[in-house]
Amino acid sequence: MSDKTAATIEPATPDEVRLRVAPSPTGDPHVGTAYMAMFDLAFARQQGGKFVLRIEDTDRARFQADSEQQIFDTLEWLGLTWDEGPDKGGPYAPYRQSERLDTYKPYVQKLLDEGKAYYCYCTSERLAEMREFQQKQKLPTGYDRMCYGKTREERSKEPGFSDNPVVRMFVPDDAPLTFTDLIRGEVKAPRPDDQVILKADGFPTYHLAVVVDDHEMAITHVVRGEEWISSTPKHILLYQGLGLEPPKFAHMPLLRDEKKAKISKRKSPWARLTWFKEQGYLPEALLNFLALLGYPPVIETDGSEREVFTFEEFSKNFEWSKVNTVGPIFNLDKLNWLNGHYIRELPTREFATRLLPFLVKDGVLSEQPSLPELGRLNLVAEQIQTRINLLSEATALVAPFFCKDDELPIADDARSQLKETAPQVIDAAIEALEPISGSLGKPDGSDVEWTHERIEAALREAIVEGLGIKPKFAFGPLRTAVSGQRISPPLFESMEILGKHSTMERLKALRATL
Structure with a gap:
């Protein structure tokens, strides 16, 4: 390795708290992205640190070109503004994984050189047969290390050989399986198998890319859903294998639907972050609601609880130890109540202004309404402000005032x-x-x-x-x-x-x- 490559892998020594949110552009942004970003930003602002937006676009099979802009738009709509990102640049650019492919190569090579990773030449058919055999025999599932310790020539003489190998990490018997979580304390995770870290197409898998990027971007705290707890030993092992200092981890409780299942865009329209904007939820109400899903209400001096609070209040008083570890149920009735409250608190003119995009979309008003029309809208807005919980509900009430x-x-x-x-x-x-x-x-x-x-x-x-x-x-x-x-x-x-x-x-x- 060159001196430049070796220097790249030196541990980062950040002088400030740095957190990131790293969504994948694979469709409409998930509400979980905002959920994580809100906790990231709250802690970063409290500590006077930085909040980073990174786009993890290495899954080319599911990549959607317009999704990245939707991520920008929805997070900006919520006021979850980032300090560094693909659109803003920053000292650790580029902030898209697809533009960082050369970054990962020296890390992979270091692991290969030190025997902490190896080439795997198995075809997908051979891996499928392996998994089927393990399941039938009720054996632990995972890679059976057929390629471990073998040269390309040695492996080519055996069945199920592919000319385009992947790279797998080697998980030793004494791999660390416990770690300290900011929310949950000491956590033990299952032993991982030898995961692929570099795919045959030269793209890194999530496990390698997230470790390298978090190190290179000097991320100090990684906030993610509890489904990643089982992957944390893999990441810690990679940090150790590369001689890097791991960040602190905080695994948030999963958002669940009314059936207590993990919410998904396939089953729940409100899992899409754009859905809330389309329906007419106010961003401040949605943030308040998301905070309540993972965090307790504000305790007043008299001991009473207050569920309505601003993001600034949330950030100022934030403590990781107060985050709820039980997966909260996504209660739309509660969100609708909160949204109605925020609507009624708006000054009438601002309320009318927020109605405009919905009235234009529904053909009630043109994109450039006249001053008399705006004046009438203010009068109507005053009459309906207490009667709706969603901005989208206004059209039926307002339309008669602008009809011949x-x-x-x-x-x-x-x-x-x-x-x-x-x-x-x-x-x-x-x-x-x-x-x-x-x-x-x-x-x-x-x-x-x-x-x-x-x-x-x-x-x-x-x-x-x-x-x-x-x-x-x-x-x-x-x-x-x-x-x-x-x-x-x-x-x-x-x-x-x-x-x-x-x-x-x-x-x-x-x-x-x-």
Whole structure:
């Protein structure tokens, strides 16, 4: 090995805490990526350290070209911003494994030279037969070391030989099987077999790449799911074989679905991180929820628990010893409650701004709405803010305010619940509202008549008192006429926002169909 290669493998001596998240671009980002990244970032910020984004794209069979950008977009949407990464660069670039292939070669060669790894020439067919035999004989599964200690020439004379070998690590009988975990204390893992560390195509496997990259990027703390506990002895063995200092490990509890199984994108749409953005969850609510899955609520000075907290609070008070080791159940009802809480805490204008992408996508507003449209949206937003838990639920409530009066659709369930008194109710409403001025009055608004208070008073007098219909049933036909829906924003406030002309046109339009 050259002096340069030898220097590459010298132990790193970082002066700061450094953590990383390392997703694979194999489809929509998994919610677990955000879960791990949040704990990484919380500890890094608390310690004044660095948070690194690394793309582990060595699985070329499952690689998807657009997935990397989705990773960037969703983590940025959540505010989980990284200090170094493929898009930002940094002192340990490149941050994509596929761009680091030459980096791994001296590490593999060092292991080969010292007898801590060896070439394996077995074909996939021969390995399949080996596993089948082990299973039938109820033997421990794992590589049987047929190639260990043999030259290429010696191995070529035996069956199941391939010209394109892989490289396997050699696991000695005294391999370390226990390690200290920041969350779980002393942990014992099963003995690994001789894992492949370099594939026939020259790409490293996860086990080698993660060790080399974490060392070269001076990562001090590795945070990952508990499914990697069984792999930790392999990684520690590689660190020892290469003469490197291992990082500290923290294995997080797995997120589980309602059946207590590990969540997967195949079974649960909400395992996709993009799903939460599509549905209209607020990033701050999702972060709060993810924190509660693995960490206890805030304890107040009076001993009570507070489940609503900011990421800054979470980071400031974070301790590894408080992380729950029991796999939490992903409770969407709890998330919906939290999201509704955060929605109601938003200033009205900000709430309206966050609604815009959903209203544009659903065709309610154009990509460049006019100032009057934005003004009306602010008024509508104030009326619906307490009525939704997801931003995507706003479209049905907002759309009637931006629809032409003669194009307002009447929903089937709204029309079907109209009673035989509906024509009489609408006639009384039209007669009661007609005398109310629809003008805006003086510039200071002091003599405006078309207000929800005035509208409500007139309609209650005409329908509840005049027709003797109970308030519970009195205004259903009016709601249907104005919104086209069975459930809508507050009726009288809706009429005020629509204005007298639109309100009267819609009442008359429904009346004509009854």
